Amino acid sequence: MRHRLKDVAERAGVSVKTVSNVVNGYVHVRPDTRARVEEAIAELNYRPNLSARHLRKGRTGVIALAVPELDIPYFAELARYVVNAAAAYGWTVLIDQTGGRREQERVVASGITDHLIDGLIFSPLALTAEDLAGLDGTPMVLLGERVEHGPADRVVIDNVTAAREITAHLIRLGHRRIAAIGSQRTDEGASARLRLAGYTDALRAAGLDYDETLVAPAAAWHRADGAAAMQGLLTSGVRPDAVFCFNDTLALGALRALHEAGLRVPEDVAVVGFDDIEDGRFSIPTLSTVAPDKEKIAQLAVELLANRLDGDRTAPAREVSAPYRLEIRESTGAR
């Protein structure tokens, strides 16, 4: 069924290599020969065998994107942009789901896949710098702050400043008892640590006290965790006038919990999130948030990977920063 270079070659009456040259756009092929070969290719519906090509060339044209969970909207949206950015290089993207488990992340990083892919864009949750240290193999670009001084290129956003700014926005609106949802005790969650730091920075700058009872942890950052954390705050008697959730899904859960408690947003409690997922543009109320430029993040990641693939693989790791902006919507009083 499937045809090979050899079949095309026989049909066109040339050598296998000449067909290969036509397929690869090699210049020195006579126009009539090229035409004959192309005709044969079309007739047989020939398509190159990528595995064989890879085996020979060492390149597949496939990169992997590894994220904790695909049904977290932030990662789904990011995946979309990565796929698009990679398409500009003619690459296909293989998407891997690690579940945020360290073991699975290690498997992905150390490359169960690494003979199949040219490079890896990786958003780790649980992996440590040591896990990454001993890796030979596949060029890698890390997303986020989880691995701070690892051996690989990274794309980050300035979490501390962004968190400070969105908290300052709440303070500017007159809020004084500002809760934070999403802190994490474990070593995991570098983002959590940085966003918490930005939050406390903003409080300090405004002369407000840091009140530990206003800070609620969240094991994962799903809607259910946000709802539970908000409920926890309310039933424990603390009565915040604003809440900074460390991502949008937490915030959507918090909105829900506030609604169930009969509190109005933003009149009784203002809410902000982080990530700018699409849900937040249609929720009731719409959600004020930090909007990282996901398209840019994806482009930068793909670009770093491309440079690494074509260039010096032993060059020192680079770190680039992607922009963000504040997106003020109804949940902090905009209308």
Add this chain to the structure above:
Amino acid sequence: MRHRLKDVAERAGVSVKTVSNVVNGYVHVRPDTRARVEEAIAELNYRPNLSARHLRKGRTGVIALAVPELDIPYFAELARYVVNAAAAYGWTVLIDQTGGRREQERVVASGITDHLIDGLIFSPLALTAEDLAGLDGTPMVLLGERVEHGPADRVVIDNVTAAREITAHLIRLGHRRIAAIGSQRTDEGASARLRLAGYTDALRAAGLDYDETLVAPAAAWHRADGAAAMQGLLTSGVRPDAVFCFNDTLALGALRALHEAGLRVPEDVAVVGFDDIEDGRFSIPTLSTVAPDKEKIAQLAVELLANRLDGDRTAPAREVSAPYRLEIRESTGAR
């Protein structure tokens, strides 16, 4: 850096093939030889080259999942389940995003990828049965009703009955002017056609008139389209007492538009969706919906593909049906 069978063989003092036999769990290898080989494998951190293996065996252990858009929550959730179901077979999933464009879907189906993957699970939006007809190549499982009598295995849910049931639920609650959002004029959108049929069936069964002005088209099925369609209905003066949206994102958009128009849900207008995405479990109000068993859909799809890969590739196409249930929440009055 990367080691080959040959390196392991030299280190263990055996032939290349013996190492291959150990790697593949061949029985007739003396225990001490096996131990020596395994030691060498561990020391060199050997991992087989998948491309080479594929070239030789014709199998990669990689399947592809092609969906229109990853940041449509339904597909993201489905992708998660497919990845998990595939893991049970030791398969990796490559995720492809077609954008729902026919050209791109055709490329995917006819297999730009098809030398790299063993099989394809495909959720087409725009593809026709003819596009699929002439395909040699890769075993394929289709999701949904888009291609009705194609040459490939399919997993479907009974859209007509499900739509009829959720509409009947609205009628049972006393609603009489029930709008529908999501119809599509073009040939695309088999789901739209079937869900519309279920809707009209339910009206007819209850002796209600079909009122064309209550049916709003939606080009795509995003939140923004749902909001626009709902707004359109309201400004055109029709005043429904309930809305059946053909998927949940449309419904979330409709909720938003109703909110902006000052209408309460469910008191003034009841709303139902279709898909049971996570957002609908936390939206305000929470969303009544048809909940297809996504995990089951994924499992069935992977299973069909496995049968096709291991079994008779020319056997007639099979079609299996996945269950669903109604999930009644606040948007139709539950509390």
Add this chain to the structure above:
DNA sequence: CATCGTTTCTACAACGTTGTAGGCAACGTT
């Protein structure tokens, strides 16, 4: 002791592709 079957291992070829080296014309230059 000869024969046979089983276990354990090896050599070789092949999967489909492309890089390298080289050959043969045709051309322009001395």
Add this chain to the structure above:
DNA sequence: AACGTTGCCTACAACGTTGTAGAAACGATG
């Protein structure tokens, strides 16, 4: 006329793996 250059093409080997065929060692059987 001899030479080098260029354009076009081919033959061969190699990428890392596994299936096939068969060799060598061993024990069991008659």
